[in-house]
Amino acid sequence: MAPGETAVIAGFHDEELSVKLLEMGFLPGSSVRFNYAAPLGDPVCVTISGFDLSLRVSEAATIAILR
Amino acid sequence: MAQSPHLRIALAGKPNSGKSSLFNQLTGLNQKTGNFPGVTVDKHIGYCQLNATTRAQIIDLPGTFSIYPRTLDEKIVSEILVDATGENYPDRVVLVADATNLKNCFLLLTQMVDLQIPTILALNMVDLAAQAGMEFDIAQLQKQLDVPVVMINARTGSGLDELKEKMAAPLPKSSLHVYEPDAELVPILDKIQAELHLKSRHAAFIVLQQWNQMNFLPDPKKKELQQLAHDIRFFPAKYQGAETVQRYGFIQGVLNAVTSKVADKEWKENTYLLDRILTHKIWGYLIFLFILFSIFQSIFLIAQVPMDWIDQGFANLSSYLSGVFPDGPFFDLITQGIVPGIGGIVIFIPQIAILFAFISILEETGYMARVVFLMDKIMRKFGLNGKSVVPLISGWACAIPAIMATRTIDNWKDRLITIFVTPFMSCSARLPVFAIMVGLVVPANNLLWFINLQGIALMGLYLLGFVAAIGTALVMKMWVKTTEKSYLLMEMPTYRTPKWSNVGYTILEKTNAFVFEAGKVILAISIVLWVLASYGPGDAMQQAEQRVTAQAQQNNWSAEDTERVLAAEQLENSYAGKLGKFIEPAIRPLGYDWKIGIALITSFAAREVFVGTVSTIYSIGSTDDTATVKGRLKAEVNPETGGPRFTPAVGFSLLIFYTFAMQCMSTLAIVRRETKGWKWPAIQLAYMTGLAYLSALAVYQLMA
Numbered sequence: 001m002a003p004g005e006t007a008v009i010a011g012f013h014d015e016e017l018s019v020k021l022l023e024m025g026f027l028p029g030s031s032v033r034f035n036y037a038a039p040l041g042d043p044v045c046v047t048i049s050g051f052d053l054s055l056r057v058s059e060a061a062t063i064a065i066l067r
Numbered sequence: 068m069a070q071s072p073h074l075r076i077a078l079a080g081k082p083n084s085g086k087s088s089l090f091n092q093l094t095g096l097n098q099k100t101g102n103f104p105g106v107t108v109d110k111h112i113g114y115c116q117l118n119a120t121t122r123a124q125i126i127d128l129p130g131t132f133s134i135y136p137r138t139l140d141e142k143i144v145s146e147i148l149v150d151a152t153g154e155n156y157p158d159r160v161v162l163v164a165d166a167t168n169l170k171n172c173f174l175l176l177t178q179m180v181d182l183q184i185p186t187i188l189a190l191n192m193v194d195l196a197a198q199a200g201m202e203f204d205i206a207q208l209q210k211q212l213d214v215p216v217v218m219i220n221a222r223t224g225s226g227l228d229e230l231k232e233k234m235a236a237p238l239p240k241s242s243l244h245v246y247e248p249d250a251e252l253v254p255i256l257d258k259i260q261a262e263l264h265l266k267s268r269h270a271a272f273i274v275l276q277q278w279n280q281m282n283f284l285p286d287p288k289k290k291e292l293q294q295l296a297h298d299i300r301f302f303p304a305k306y307q308g309a310e311t312v313q314r315y316g317f318i319q320g321v322l323n324a325v326t327s328k329v330a331d332k333e334w335k336e337n338t339y340l341l342d343r344i345l346t347h348k349i350w351g352y353l354i355f356l357f358i359l360f361s362i363f364q365s366i367f368l369i370a371q372v373p374m375d376w377i378d379q380g381f382a383n384l385s386s387y388l389s390g391v392f393p394d395g396p397f398f399d400l401i402t403q404g405i406v407p408g409i410g411g412i413v414i415f416i417p418q419i420a421i422l423f424a425f426i427s428i429l430e431e432t433g434y435m436a437r438v439v440f441l442m443d444k445i446m447r448k449f450g451l452n453g454k455s456v457v458p459l460i461s462g463w464a465c466a467i468p469a470i471m472a473t474r475t476i477d478n479w480k481d482r483l484i485t486i487f488v489t490p491f492m493s494c495s496a497r498l499p500v501f502a503i504m505v506g507l508v509v510p511a512n513n514l515l516w517f518i519n520l521q522g523i524a525l526m527g528l529y530l531l532g533f534v535a536a537i538g539t540a541l542v543m544k545m546w547v548k549t550t551e552k553s554y555l556l557m558e559m560p561t562y563r564t565p566k567w568s569n570v571g572y573t574i575l576e577k578t579n580a581f582v583f584e585a586g587k588v589i590l591a592i593s594i595v596l597w598v599l600a601s602y603g604p605g606d607a608m609q610q611a612e613q614r615v616t617a618q619a620q621q622n623n624w625s626a627e628d629t630e631r632v633l634a635a636e637q638l639e640n641s642y643a644g645k646l647g648k649f650i651e652p653a654i655r656p657l658g659y660d661w662k663i664g665i666a667l668i669t670s671f672a673a674r675e676v677f678v679g680t681v682s683t684i685y686s687i688g689s690t691d692d693t694a695t696v697k698g699r700l701k702a703e704v705n706p707e708t709g710g711p712r713f714t715p716a717v718g719f720s721l722l723i724f725y726t727f728a729m730q731c732m733s734t735l736a737i738v739r740r741e742t743k744g745w746k747w748p749a750i751q752l753a754y755m756t757g758l759a760y761l762s763a764l765a766v767y768q769l770m771a
Contacts, residue, residue: 016304016552017552018304018308019308019311022311022312022315023132023311024171025170025171025315027315036346038441038443038444039346039441040348042444043444045440049168049170049171050167050199051170052335052338052559052560053558054436054440055555056443056554059555059556
């Protein structure tokens with residue numbers, strides 16, 4: 001995804017991490033916007049249901065998205 | 068007087084929801100920080116008079132999104148809310164919710180309701196939500212959730228009277244049940260609930276999932292639950308996922324019914340604009356460096372003024388007391404042991420207060436999350452974590468609050484490495500040692516019109532400590548094994564102006580922690596060292612006194628000179644002096660004599676004691692008028708070479724030694740507490756002392 005793009009969450013690849021992502025509001029079917037990445041490319045800042053948070057690229061990679 | 072009814076009320080909510088502001092509003096200065104039993108999590112407790120007859124004990128729980136914990140701080144929340152027999156189990160909970168983001172806040176609320184704890188919902192930041200164009204139907208919200216809802220502004224305190232009223236009034240449990248576990252689990256859960264005297268089926272469900280994190284359970288019970296979970300093939304992650312999805316489904320329904328988006332405004336524009344600058348690949352780092360530089364400058368320049376007052380004040384107090392007290396070992400203990408000991412603690416308060424003022428402001432504004440964001444990737448290369456930045460910066464003032472600040476790091480390995488390397492950051496206690504040694508061996512020439520050689524040397528020492536910290540982290544990264552994954556997942560809060568009273572409370576809290584945690588160790592050791600330095604084996608001390616008195620009469624010394632020589636002779640013949648001579652063979656290769664050895668030993672309570680000790684010990688045999696410590700050290704002659712004692716080689720060797728050595732008992736005590744055992748402080752002591760010794764050896768041998 002490029003900065004500014006929005007996608008819909010389809011599911012998760014990592015069961016353990018998915019619990020934490022779910023409770024932060026990453027729900028399958030909800031849309032997530034990629035805001036910007038840190039200067040070194042990692043971590044990234046995203047918005048999910050009006051809530052900004054940062055996560056590492058490796059963590060973001062466990063989220064499956066639909067465009 | 069009859070005891071008024073006493074309610075225990077817990078404040079819960081996600082981080083950045085305004086929970087701490089509300090806590091400060093409710094309790095004011097009537098609060099204290101303790102520890103939850105068995106774990107090193109700060110427990111904030113305060114009292115609040117709700118109305119004429121009701122007084123409540125308020126517990127500020129650590130911020131958490133749900134009762135599925137990740138960090139140490141969060142684990143305590145689920146334990147407190149589940150263990151109905153525990154001393155911290157609340158009678159009711161006030162859930163503080165950020166109105167701009169109700170969805171995330173309601174997750175915890177639905178869990179509270181399922182735990183059957185009477186709950187009040189405090190909607191905070193309604194003004195911000197209005198800016199974002201959101202409005203809420205409060206009556207509908209109350210009806211849907213069956214809990215009282217109060218709109219508050221935790222920053223200004225509006226809505227607080229209504230909240231207090233609701234907190235004091237009778238509060239039934241909500242009739243709502245959001246999540247029901249699978250039917251097949253119900254009999255098992257009911258049995259657990261009855262056995263452990265839990266308040267709800269959901270509490271039993273949590274216990275079955277998190278048995279290994281429930282400290283209130285006795286070990287056999289944990290084993291039983293482990294076996295049970297294994298037998299029925301109970302996988303927490305699967306259930307938690309399904310539960311969360313179900314809860315969010317419910318929450319979405321409620322939100323659809325109560326919120327109306329009256330306007331679609333991009334209210335976070337300012338935050339995004341600031342982020343563009345503050346996380347910019349060049350400006351972001353430059354601004355961060357500038358802020359670090361300002362902190363650094365303030366710690367050393369602004370703090371210097373009150374520190375000088377404190378230093379002078381305690382010296383005056385000491386001499387005043389020795390004037391009014393009669394002679395005797397007990398009064399000597401007070402004037403020479405206890406008063407300077409307390410002074411040695413109080414003198415660090417200005418630096419610690421200034422440092423935490425900065426850190427607290429950065430946290431209040433929301434900038435700290437950006438620092439973590441900027442630094443995470445760099446820090447991870449060294450086995451650290453973006454969240455290690457705050458402890459490392461704090462290490463410049465004092466390692467004790469710095470190590471306590473590592474509690475926000477959820478990954479144990481990252482946290483352990485941060486704890487291990489933080490004492491390498493040159494703390495303020497090293498500064499007096501650095502100042503005197505640099506002053507002695509580095510010329511005060513200006514390289515350019517503004518760059519001073521001594522300043523460069525001092526900066527180099529700080530840099531060296533930082534490099535040692537980073538290098539050690541890198542080694543530990545490869546050496547310490549873990550199966551636990553490291554997460555970052557962190558909210559990026561909206562920028563806000565800091566609330567100054569919150570900054571004030573943080574400064575008070577951290578200063579208190581330092582004074583009472585580090586203070587008691589420093590004081591205890593100061594007293595032990597005073598005894599070691601004031602008493603000697605057999606009648607060695609009396610002999611020294613007789614010898615000096617005879618010499619004084621022979622050479623017609625003034626009373627002042629006699630006293631100084633006597634102090635030095637007595638120190639030489641004391642237990643501390645014997646110890647210094649005992650370790651002399653070990654430190655001779657570093658260029659030190661037994662006099663420096665004494666200073667090394669006495670500075671174990673706090674490094675700055677080094678200066679006081681050398682100034683006493685180097686009075687031996689010299690009666691010329693060299694009043695300042697520096698002057699006396701400069702005049703000291705090495706009997707073997709006939710040249711000065713403090714050659715550049717000795718000076719630099721000492722500087723390097725103090726940069727690396729773990730010369731601080733209080734830090735070791737804190738590390739023991741935070742790592743729950745002697746293993747890590749022992750390794751740390753051995754490693755840092757070893758590194759200090761070898762480096763100092765190399766420096767001396769190369770330069771001499």
